[in-house]
Amino acid sequence: MGEAIVITSGKGGVGKTTTTANLGTALAILGKRVCLVDTDIGLRNLDVVLGLENRIIYDLVDVVEGRCTVQKALVKDKRFDNHLYLLPAAQTSDKSAVNPEQMKEMIEQLKQEYDYVLIDCPAGIEQGYRNAVAGADEAIVVTTPEVSAVRDADRIIGLLEAEEHVKPPRLIINRIRSNMVKNGDMLDVDEIVMHLSIELLGIIVDDENVIKASNRGEPIVLDPNSKASIAYRNIARRILGESVPLPPLEEEEKGLFSKIRKIFSLK
Amino acid sequence: MNVVAKQKQQYVTIKGTKDGLTLYLDDRCSYDDLMKEIEERLVKRSSVAANSPLVSVHLKVGNRYLTPAQEEELRALIRRSKNLVVDSIESNVISKAEAIEWVQKTEIVTVSRIVRSGQVLHVEGDLLLLGDVNPGGTVIAGGNIFILGALRGIAHAGYAGNKEAIIAASVMKPMQLRIGDVMNRAPDYKTDERNEMECAYINEHNQIVVDRLQLLMHLRPNLTRLERRM
Numbered sequence: 491m492g493e494a495i496v497i498t499s500g501k502g503g504v505g506k507t508t509t510t511a512n513l514g515t516a517l518a519i520l521g522k523r524v525c526l527v528d529t530d531i532g533l534r535n536l537d538v539v540l541g542l543e544n545r546i547i548y549d550l551v552d553v554v555e556g557r558c559t560v561q562k563a564l565v566k567d568k569r570f571d572n573h574l575y576l577l578p579a580a581q582t583s584d585k586s587a588v589n590p591e592q593m594k595e596m597i598e599q600l601k602q603e604y605d606y607v608l609i610d611c612p613a614g615i616e617q618g619y620r621n622a623v624a625g626a627d628e629a630i631v632v633t634t635p636e637v638s639a640v641r642d643a644d645r646i647i648g649l650l651e652a653e654e655h656v657k658p659p660r661l662i663i664n665r666i667r668s669n670m671v672k673n674g675d676m677l678d679v680d681e682i683v684m685h686l687s688i689e690l691l692g693i694i695v696d697d698e699n700v701i702k703a704s705n706r707g708e709p710i711v712l713d714p715n716s717k718a719s720i721a722y723r724n725i726a727r728r729i730l731g732e733s734v735p736l737p738p739l740e741e742e743e744k745g746l747f748s749k750i751r752k753i754f755s756l757k
Numbered sequence: 758m759n760v761v762a763k764q765k766q767q768y769v770t771i772k773g774t775k776d777g778l779t780l781y782l783d784d785r786c787s788y789d790d791l792m793k794e795i796e797e798r799l800v801k802r803s804s805v806a807a808n809s810p811l812v813s814v815h816l817k818v819g820n821r822y823l824t825p826a827q828e829e830e831l832r833a834l835i836r837r838s839k840n841l842v843v844d845s846i847e848s849n850v851i852s853k854a855e856a857i858e859w860v861q862k863t864e865i866v867t868v869s870r871i872v873r874s875g876q877v878l879h880v881e882g883d884l885l886l887l888g889d890v891n892p893g894g895t896v897i898a899g900g901n902i903f904i905l906g907a908l909r910g911i912a913h914a915g916y917a918g919n920k921e922a923i924i925a926a927s928v929m930k931p932m933q934l935r936i937g938d939v940m941n942r943a944p945d946y947k948t949d950e951r952n953e954m955e956c957a958y959i960n961e962h963n964q965i966v967v968d969r970l971q972l973l974m975h976l977r978p979n980l981t982r983l984e985r986r987m
Contacts, residue, residue, distance in 0.1 A: 641874055644873045644891045644893065648875060685891065
């Protein structure tokens with residue numbers, strides 16, 4: 491019996507879909523059987539980020555309305571033999587095509603076969619959000635270091651805490667720019683965590699390569715050298731229960747002089 | 758007490774004071790007997806002229822509980838006696854509902870949670886919050902608000918019109934403060950982070966001001982209380 495984790499944020503454009511795609515891929519690389527569910531009916535794009543757009547035949551609404559079985563609607567990602575599947579959202583209906591009870595039933599069915607069911611939640615707190623949360627056991631809240639995103643994250647955490655079937659939500663802070671934080675132009679991680687007072691699951695630095703990779707339909711975790719990739723893999727390991735320390739945010743100074751300075755400052 | 762007890766059981770004792778008349782009503786007889794006697798002694802025997810000045814009457818009903826309808830009936834009955842009007846009705850007992858309401862209004866409600874954006878925490882008495890109020894969150898109390906955490910949202914103390922209420926917080930960074938019907942909002946410029954407990958109250962100019970917590974003992978000495986205020 492697997493776990494269903496909803497990935498949500500309240501505000502749009504903070505990186506829910508990218509996070510879902512990358513965490514799902516990272517968990518699949520770590521050998522887990524993963525199913526990604528896109529609940530953004532009418533505005534689907536998880537399939538695009540994963541590069542699976544062309545293979546969609548059936549979608550979530552077809553399953554709910556009984557036109558096909560869940561198994562038949564799932565799109566397999568061939569890069570990770572039998573480990574990563576996607577249940578795409580419908581593009582032709584809207585959020586009201588599905589209700590929370592139907593979602594719950596379907597997620598329950600998926601949990602029987604997969605270790606992790608990651609649910610990509612649409613922005614907002616209306617029907618789409620309620621559908622996405624209905625079947626979830628756990629929740630991950632994604633935010634960026636902007637006041638507006640943190641405000642919405644706070645709202646969504648309040649709503650998630652009221653859901654009795656969901657464990658206390660955990661936090662991912664996305665798109666951190668270390669130079670802006672250093673200059674005091676951006677909220678820093680401690681400030682956000684203190685404000686929201688929930689467990690921090692990980693932080694991801696802002697990286698152009700994430701956008702490039704998404705546009706190519708290859709999640710960034712497939713690139714082993716990118717900082718964002720390492721951050722996503724670390725988060726995946728933390729989801730599995732491993733204890734992985736947070737790396738320091740500052741860029742390591744390189745060169746002999748700084749090394750000498752470091753030695754002296756240590757004393 | 759019973760001056761004319763030999764002739765008849767007396768349920769109403771009348772005493773004249775400088776504030777008017779005080780009527781001690783027996784609390785063991787039936788309500789109907791009481792009404793009958795008041796009618797006989799006050800209404801029927803009233804011999805004053807119709808244009809004499811009004812005399813206020815204070816009723817002390819002892820351990821008898823009167824419903825609002827019965828109180829109204831009593832007032833109407835006594836009013837029929839031309840120059841008497843009921844000023845107050847005092848009883849030693851209150852109904853359960855009134856007692857619960859009274860407790861709710863005077864108790865300190867302790868809550869341990871974070872009031873997040875979009876959430877509203879509403880209590881009838883004083884609020885003791887062990888946690889933060891985040892921006893966009895609201896706390897409302899009939900009495901005072903004490904926050905052992907950061908107040909970054911909206912706090913409304915004394916919402917039913919109590920202007921003596923205060924708001925105290927370990928970190929006072931509110932979006933808005935409201936006490937009674939007076940409102941104040943945070944300045945648009947950023948204030949420096951002071952790590953000092955502060956309190957908000959209404960000053961003599963009917964404005965909400967934020968000041969050091971230590972000043973409260975002079976401003977609101979009534980906050981100190983060993984027994985609950987009535």
